[in-house]
Amino acid sequence: MAMLVLQSLALLSLSCCSSSSxxxxxxxxxxxxxxxxxxxxxxxxxxxxxxxxxxxxxxxxxxxxxxxxxxxxxxxxxxxxxxxxxxxxxxxxxxxxxxxxxxxxxxxxxxxxxxxxxxxxxxxxxxxxxxxxxxxxxxxxxxxxxxxxxxxxxxxxxxxxxxxxxxxxxxxxxxxxxxxxxxxxxxxxxxxxxxxxxxxxxxxxxxxxxxxxxxxxxxxxxxxxxxxxxxxxxxxxxxxxxxxGKVFSHCLPSIDSKSSSGTLSLGKGSLSSTQGLRFTPLLQNYPNYYCVGLIAIRVGNDHFLMPQEYSGSTPTGLQMVIDSGTAFTRLVEPFYSQVRDSFRRQMKLTRIEPFRNLDTCYRIPSGGKVVAPRVVLHFQGKLFLDIPQESVLITVDEKQEWFDVCFAFTSAGSGFDSVFGNTQQQKLRIVYDVPGSRIGIAQENCDH
Known part of the structure; x- marks a missing residue:
């Protein structure tokens, strides 16, 4: 598998600061x-x-x-x-x-x-x-x-x-x-x-x-x-x-946005001005990253608690890195397979071949509509995040007669932690409060 190696730049060090540093x-x-x-x-x-x-x-x-x-x-x-x-x-x-x-x-x-x-x-x-x-x-x-x-x-x-x-x-x-x-x-x-x-x-x-x-x-x-x-x-x-003050926030525009933009805000204003903002603690597993604890995922009527044996060094939830550069949310195994299988059962449509890593895809006739099961992420601190429909099931290809859609989550495999990707971050205001050691999230339509 690919690996990127730092040659001589301490700017990217993940080790925590010592008293001397x-x-x-x-x-x-x-x-x-x-x-x-x-x-x-x-x-x-x-x-x-x-x-x-x-x-x-x-x-x-x-x-x-x-x-x-x-x-x-x-x-x-x-x-x-x-x-x-x-x-x-x-x-x-x-x-x-x-x-x-x-x-x-x-x-x-x-x-x-x-x-x-x-x-x-x-x-x-x-x-x-x-x-x-x-x-x-x-x-x-x-x-x-x-x-x-x-x-x-x-x-x-x-x-x-x-x-x-x-x-x-x-x-x-x-x-x-x-x-x-x-x-x-x-x-x-x-x-x-x-x-x-x-x-x-x-x-x-x-x-x-x-x-x-x-x-x-x-x-x-x-x-x-x-x-x-x-x-x-x-x-x-x-x-x-x-x-x-080491506080910033962003709202990413939709993947379908051609000319509109979201916003990146620097400063503490988002902590008080964002409506409906709820917080989850910032974990310290990776001192360089913004890591939060995922407790469970709801898919339609199914509710999946994160089992203790999958939660690594985070005893109260699965550690998940929030990453603006990863496109699709990645979940550890076998948790991902459980979530995916539930999604498939509730879709009740004939699947087509996977689109690379996206393994749950469907072909829809042009003009047709498809409604995906509701997906809700439950983070520590009683933060419940309802993922927008367009970030649950995304169009990956389209022709005059049809368009293909896929479940916009994928497997992280074994040996890696989960990552919250930017497709699921779209149309959300995410506030990074480093001094407060917390992450705030709220719904926001930021296609400007």
Whole structure:
């Protein structure tokens, strides 16, 4: 199976901070935090668009719904391996984002789109000097009056596990990928700082990020990455903590959205402004990830409790990682098979061949309607999440005479934990309250 391996970047470390690293974090905040400025002290909200929508600069003109879902299923498999690789302390990373925001880097600001990823800690963008960067937008550092390379003898370089390879003593880090491209996929980046401009004229005057100089394999066409993980001193969340308090939320637009966008909000406002918000505790099984406890799943009239023997190190529920980059929710075995078999019995339709990993599919005549059994996830804290119909049964292919639909959940197999995918996150406001150690979820139609 695929595995993505970190070569030398501590930004993605999943290990928890020691007391000594906590002290270095405080000194880092004193140095970087003093450079934070903003003309808008409140929350800020970004339009959050699908990378495949008509308004995305990364949209492939010849892609079809079937081909996109095929690629999502392939990349989900690679991403799962990367998320739960052992040992965890070695780190994990994967570029499989579905949603992008626009940020301004430099003085004057240059607009760069970047993938929003809730399990990543790394922040890097493609730069003009990059070899094999085929993205439509590149950051031209020489045009910025405030751009600086981070030196090898700096605290930030040490925190990033950087290395020196050039005579100018600039700090360089490497990310290595071993997936379907073997060892061909990688990114080399210079650790750098510059002004970062966000929505509402909020800005950081000394934001630390990677300016990529070499990319190969799956990374050649990728946008930049804004990691919203919680496990790094140099993560976006840590660098903006004094502005937004390590609280953010998102509402993902529908998979069928062509031109509309959802939103990514930074700050505590979502905690009080979101109607119907219910909370579940944030588990500490993976210090880098946002992990919650799943107690049970209801499918129509059937109710499946998570058996104790499947719950791993979470005694009160199945640990489930919330991941913006995984397309379809993955459930551990044999729990998934129980849920799927119940769904099949209640559908009472003749199944067709599976669509890759989606093993419960049906062909519907054009103009026909199909109603799926109700699916409800029960999380710790008495949070009951009713999954919208369009996120339970999705269209994977369509012709003039028919369209194929599939159950939008799949098996995580054995040896992995469950993942809450972005198909089931659509049209939900999900609030990540890191200081409060909790996740809030509410229904919201965010196709704007």
């Amino acid at each position: 906590a002290e270095s974090l405080e000194s880092f905040k004193e140095e970087v935090g003093s450079n934070i400025s903003t003309t808008n002290a409140g929350d800020i909200t970004f339009p959050l668009i699908s990378i495949h929508s008509d308004v995305s600069p990364f949209r492939l003109s010849n892609s079809t719904r079937s081909s996109r879902i095929t690629e999502w299923l392939k990349s989900d498999t690679h991403r799962q391996q990367a998320l739960f690789q052992i040992p965890l302390a070695s780190g994990a990373a994967t570029i499989n984002g579905k949603y992008i925001i626009k940020l301004g880097f430099g003085t004057p600001a240059q607009n760069i789109y970047a993938i929003v990823d809730t399990v990543e800690n790394a922040v890097w963008i493609p730069c003009k000097s990059c070899q094999n960067c085929k993205t439509p937008q590149l950051f031209e550092s020489q045009k910025s009056s405030t751009f600086k390379h981070i030196s090898c003898d700096s605290d930030q370089c040490e925190q990033a596990n950087g290395i020196c390879i050039d005579d100018d003593k600039s700090c360089t880090f490497k990310l290595g990928y071993a997936d379907k491209y073997a060892n061909e996929s990688k990114v080399d980046a210079l650790l750098s700082s510059d002004e970062l401009t966000m929505e509402g004229n909020a800005y950081l005057s000394r934001f630390i990020f990677g300016c990529s100089t070499v990319r190969r394999g799956i990374l050649e066409d990728a946008p930049g990455v804004i990691g919203l993980g919680r496990g790094s001193k140099l993560s976006f969340l840590s660098q903006t903590e004094s502005m937004f």
